[in-house]
Amino acid sequence: MLRKEQNDYLTQTDPGTPMGDLFRCYWMPALLSEELPEADCPPVRLKLMGERLVAFRDSEGKLGLIDEFCAHRGVSLWFGRNEECGLRCPYHGWKFDVNGQCMDVPSEPAESGYAKKVKLKSYPLIEKGGVLWTYMGPPEKQPPEPEYEFCTVPLNQTFMSKRLQETNWLQAMEGGIDSSHVSFLHRGDLSTDPLFKGAAGNKYNMQDLSPVFEVIESEGGLLIGARRNAEDDQYYWRITPWVMPCYTGVPPRGDHPMHGHFWVPIDDHSCWAWSYDYHPTRALTDHEVDSMKAGKGIHVRYVPGTYRPLANKDNDYLMDREAQKAGRTFSGVEGIGMQDASLQESMGPICDRSKENLVSTDNGIIMARHRLMRSAKALVEKGVIPPGVDPEHHKVRQAALLLKRDVQYKDGAKEALKAKQGVRQTSV
């Protein structure tokens, strides 16, 4: 349970809010590389943390992320012409470079220097692992580039998708660290989804529906261990890392690629659910990539031409009561991503946490909220750099493994939880 003012504190990320300041300490996924595929391609408009922006790749391939609206009369530069190393407003021809600097005001003599005095707000945009990342904080505090393993392996080993989720970022992210729902909501998919099925560990999920949890603070966030009984005096552990503020990793299954999410606020009522899949030591197979593109695993199928899920609130998520009754799906909604999103959207755009009744197994969520609030407060009041900014904090892995019952997972899985180049994931 959170008081209303605490809920507001955590869910509001517009400029000038404490959580907005916190998010602006990090590199965040902004766009897929495929959205700006080549020099002088059409610009893309987007909103991040309550700021309307437009992104483009100029004639030399340089990336820009600038205020969406022309400084002259407020026209959207999405209508702009991306040409000759700048984005030109189609209304009166003002032109801006990737840094937002006005390059040309056709109605004024070039020699007047008028253009030099006009600059749009801009943010750095970098390309890494098939993702265009931005940092929207103070330039003097820009951290080193992100080092999450999914964006540092060769491109043929990684796959990223994104989907629009019509909720606040926090309830989406909280789903990512809530391991106890898997045995219910996603149970139908463990044995059928091509990116999940066949793993030896799946049987433990199905045999033991009451996992026991251990939550440990890590340098960058949390480690949430869920243990289930296994044979030979062992526990089956599934360990979920959360890196502040919004990165989560799903413990792996067999040799399937490892997956997880970023939950990036668009505004207070919507977010981008980024979904990665990667394998640390091998290229993804054609079958795996085809399955991901077909919306299997944690990915979704789209409304054509958009990143909105095909199953969405407008069509009641294509609810299939027969599949629910037959047990093919637990909720009647197909696909792991939309099973989560449909329920989270049903909470409303911002979940009213003053009415919730958490239980002891929700301690991962409670601890995450606590760390977020504590870190935002320390940042705003004392300028303390929050956990998860240091790229070393990104080098964490999810893991699934069997350990003797007297072994602590923080000790027994210590090496398994480190991202190591060329080393296979630890998985059952």
Place this chain on the structure above:
Amino acid sequence: MQSESARVTTAQESRFRVQYPNSRQRAVKVIALDPPSAEMIDELAKKEWKGATFFRALSFASDAEPGKTDAGLSAWLNDLAGRALDLVSEVASSDFIVVVSAAGEDARSVSVIADACTAHHKTLLAIVVPGEGASDADVSASMGHLRPYARMLVIAHDADYITAMLTALRA
């Protein structure tokens, strides 16, 4: 026509969610397993709580056999006023139990509390607070003591977390 899912998930429609108290007050018993934890919960108890009460396990005075006290289970707990209380009846009247252990301290008395929880079907939640100077081995040892009994085990470097957790659980 707009789907029902689209309609009910709007901010405007949120105001039609039925407003009423959807749960009753919970009785949460918080038990310190060792002297440093007792200091922590002394401070915690000064805050305003709805249904949380705070105790010390008397057994931490007993070196010989953890969990045992001279008076047995009928005088196994101390409330903060120093009155000896019956462990079993306190557990029986709770909704769930929280035990707090400082890393490196002897947490073996948790087994007695766990037995009472099992007998009365109560959830036991354990928090280890490492504290300054606690080593990784200390934390591991505490976790080892608590793991067999706790439904949820949390390592909280910040003692404020206990407050946050109890508040979140409506204690």
